[in-house]
Amino acid sequence: MSGRYAILCIDDEETILESLSMELGGRFPGVILELLQDNAEAEALVAGLLASGIEVPVVVCDYIMPGRRGDAVLAAIHRLAPAARTVMLTGQSSLEGVTTAINQANLYRYIAKPWDKDDLALTLQGALESYIQEATIQRQNQALKELNEGLERKVAERTEALRTANAELTEANRKIGEYLGIIDRQVLICRISRAGLVTYVSDALCRRSGYSRADLIGLNYWHALYSATTETLMRDILARIERGQEWEGEILHQCRNGDYYWAHETISPDVCEDGTILGFTSIRQDITDKKAVEALSVTDPLTGLANRRQFQQVLEGEIARARRGARALAFCLLDVDHFKAYNDHYGHAAGDRVLQQLGRLLTESFKRGCDFTFRIGGEEFALLFPVHDAEEAAATAAALVTQVEAQAIEHAFGNPGPHLTISMGVRLIDPAEHALDMDQVFEEADRLLYRAKREGRNRFVMHDGALRPAGTA
Template structure:
C-alpha cells in the first residue's frame, strides 16, 4: 500500500517532464523547418565614411546616395561623419575609426610615405585648393609672398600649395607659416597676407562681406592635382573587396544624381543633414563643384594612372615625399586585378607633357603681368622677368601657343605652332583657327568652346587638327580668356601640347592587330559605358554577335593565312556598313561584336540583315573558295531590357548565335521573343 502511494507522484512527475520535453522538441523542429523554408534577410553592413569637412555640397554625392537608398541597395548602412577637430581622414581610416574617407591628392602623398591607403575614385578632377590674398595688397603670384604671413593647414592637406611655393622659390624659411584657424576674419583683419582656401566656396564668402580677393591657383603654375578622392585602407580592400566595390558604386551613382539635381540635394542638405550654409552659398558651391568634377567630359571618379605618377613625381621633386616612395597598391582596381601597363617612359612622357603645357601657360600669363608692373617692381622682379623671357624663348620653340582677338583672328603664334601646322607665321596671322580645323570635329565642339571662353572660363579638350599637307595631328588644347587691366576680356590665349604620339600609343593599346578593329579590352570599356547609359536613361542598347561560318574548315583546308584574310575581310565589311554611332570590334577568335546604341530590337535585326547581305556580296582578296561557296556568317541579336546585366545581355545574343548555327548557319536569330513568348522573332530580309 505504501509503495503504491509513492508510485503515483513519481509517475505524475515523469509524465509531466515527458510532455514538456515533447513540446520543446516540437517547437525546436518547427523553428528549424521555418528557418530552412524561409530565406533570411541579410543584415546591412555597418560602415563609416569620414568626411574632410562639414555637411555641404562638396559631399553631395554621398548624401544623395544615402537619401536615395543607393547605399542600402548595395547592402550598406553608411554613417556619414563630418570632420571633427583632430586627426585628418587618412589618420582616422588607418586607425580603424572609419572604413572610408574623403581626402584629396594627399592619398598619393600618404602612399608615397608608406601608408597603406587605397584610392577608389577621383571625384574632383581638379583640386579646388588655392591661396587667397587681399586685392588691395596687390599680391598676384607666389613669388610676391616672400617674407609674408601665409595661413596654411597641415602639411599633408596643403601639400599642393607647398609644392607650388617651393617650385616658385619659396622654401619653409622664406615665409611665415601661420596655423590655419579656418576663419575668414584672419585675412580680412590683415592678420595674415594669404590664406589657403577652397575656390568652390570661400571666394563667395568674401564677396558677401564686400572684400575683394585675388586667387593664386596652383593650376596656373603647373600643379593640376586631383581634388576630393574616395579612399579606404588596404586592409579592408583586401579583406572585403566586395564591400569596397559596393561603396564605390553607390557613391558614384549618388554623385551622378547630385550633379543632375543640385537644387533637390541642397534641400536635403539643409533639411536632413544639418548643413548650416545658406541656400545661395550651397548653390554657388554646386556650380563650382561641377566645374571641378567635369561630368560632361570625364566619367565621374575616373583616375588616370599617368597623372598619379606625375603627381608623385612633383611631390618627390619638391621634397615632400621620399625619393624611393612608390605608388604600388594605391589603385583599388590594380590591387584586385593587376593589369598590363604601358611602359614607364610612356607614363613619364604623359606627365612631363602635362607639366610642360601647364607651366608654359603659366609663364605666358606671368609674363604679361610682369610687363604691366615692371615700373613698380624691384630689381629682383626685373631679374625674374629676364629669366622668364629665356623660358618664353624655349616655349616659342617647343610649345604650340597662339593668341586671338575677340573675333577669333590670330594675333600671335609660336614658332612651334607654325611648324606643326606647316604654315609660315605670316600666313597664320590675321586668319582664324578654322584654317587647321579637322573635318571630324563637330560644330558642337566649337560652340562649346566659344560659349565657355566668352563666359570668362577656361576650356580644355583634346582635338584633332589638320596640317597644311593634309596630315592629322592631335593636340591637348588649353584656352584662357585674355583680360586688360580692367578685367575686360580682349582676346584669348591657347596653349597646345602635341599628343599625336600619345594617341597612336592609345590606339595600339585598344586595337586588334589583325583586323584594325577595337580589341576585347576596348569593347569591354565601351560596353560598360553604353550599358551605363541604358541604366541611367533607359535608352535601348542593341547587341549583335557575328561568327564566321565554317572557319575551322577554312583554316584546315586553306591554311591559317587564308583564315586571317577572312577575318580581315569580314572586319572591313562590318566597319564599312555600321552607322557612325555604332561600335564594332573583335570579340575573340572568329567572333565579332557590334554595339548599337539607342537601337531597339527591330533596328538591331535590320542592322544584322544589312551586315549579312553585305558579307554575302564581299570578295576576300587572295581567297579561293570552292565553286558555289561564298563567305557567310551567323548572327545573334539581343537588346537591353529592365533588370539586365551586361552578362545577361551578351548571353542572350550568344544564345541567338548558337541557334543560328544549329539551324544551318548563314542566318540571323534572336531569343528576345515577341510579346515575351521566348520564340525567335521573324528574320528580316537582307537590305
C-alpha cells in the same frame, strides 16, 4: 600622382589625438585623417597606405614618445615617403632632435605645444599645397623631358637614315634636323580676340598646322584651326571661357593638307583687371605619338580592327549618343561557322588568314565615320552602325552574310555548304529605349547569334526591340 591623400598624426597621448581629430576633421575635404598612437606601427601604416594608392603628403608627430623619439619616427617615414612634409609637434624637444628631423626627415616645421589651432591648420594646409605643387611640377617636368627625348631620337634616326640613303642629302638632313629642333624648343600658341578672331600664332603652330601667319591672322579661330572638332565641344569651350574658366583636354586637329594631329590643349581666358574677358589663349602640346600608342592598345593585332577593350568604350558611348540624337543603331554579333573544324583541318595559319580576310571585308563594307567594327575574341566580331529603320538593318546584315559566302573560301568540314560562312545576331537599338544598357544589348545580340546557329547557320536573326517583331534572313 594619385589624387588620394592621407594626413598622418602620431602621438602617444590619446587626448592629443582626439584634439587633433576635432580640430582638423573637415578642414581638408577629400583627405583622409589617420591617427596613430603606437609609433611602432608608423612604417607599416605608411607602407600600407602607399601600397593602396594613397599618398602621404603630411606627417605630424610628437617628439617625446615611448620607444622612439619623434625625430627617429619621422626619419623612418621619410625613407618610405621622401616627399612628405614632416611637422614635429611637442612641448619638449632638444636642438639635437630638431636637427635630426631637419637632416634626416626633411622637417617642414616645428610647432610647440600647446599649439594655436589656426596656426596648426594653416601649417598643414600649406604643407599639403606645397606637396601637391611640387608633385605637379615634377610630373610636368618629366613629361616635357620625355617629349624632348622622343623628338631628339626622331631627329637623330631620320638624319641617319637620310645620310645612309644618299650622301648628297647631307645638307637637307641638317636643315630637317634644325627644323625639328625648332619645333622641339618652341610652343604651339595662338591668341584669339573676344570676337573669336586670330590675333597671333607662333611659328611652331604654323609649322605644325601647315598654315602661315598670313593665312590665319584675322580669321575665325574655330573655322581656321578646329575643322576636326565637333560643334558640341566648341560650345563647351566657349561656355567655360565666358565664365572666366580654363578648359583643358585632348583635341584632334586637322592640318592644311588634310592630315590630323592630336594635341593636349589648354585654353585660358585673357582677363583684364576689372574682370572683362578680352579674348583667350590656346597652348598645345603635340601628343600624336602618345595617341598612336594608345591606338595600339585598343587594336586587334591580327585583323587591325578595334579590340574588345575599345568595343566596351564605344558601345556605351554610342548608345548614349543615339539617345541624344534620336537615331537608331544596329548592333551585330557575328561568328565564323564551324571555325574550330576549319582550324583543325586547314591549320591555325589558314584560320588566321580567314580572320584577316573577314576583317578586311568588314573594314571595306563599314567605312563611314559613324560605323564601328570590332574583333572581340577568337572568331567572334561585332558591328555597330546607324540605320534609318529595321529594313535597312536587315538588308545590311543579309548583304554581309551573302558577301562572306561569296568569298568562296573552301570549308569542306562545315555546313550547310562547301564554303566558309558566318552567323549573325542583330539587335536594333531604338533611341526611345531609355532603360537600355550595354550589357543588355550584348546579351540579346548574343542570344540572337546562337539562335542563328541553331537554325542552320549562314544567316542572321534580328530583333529590333520596340520597332517590330523578330525576323530572319
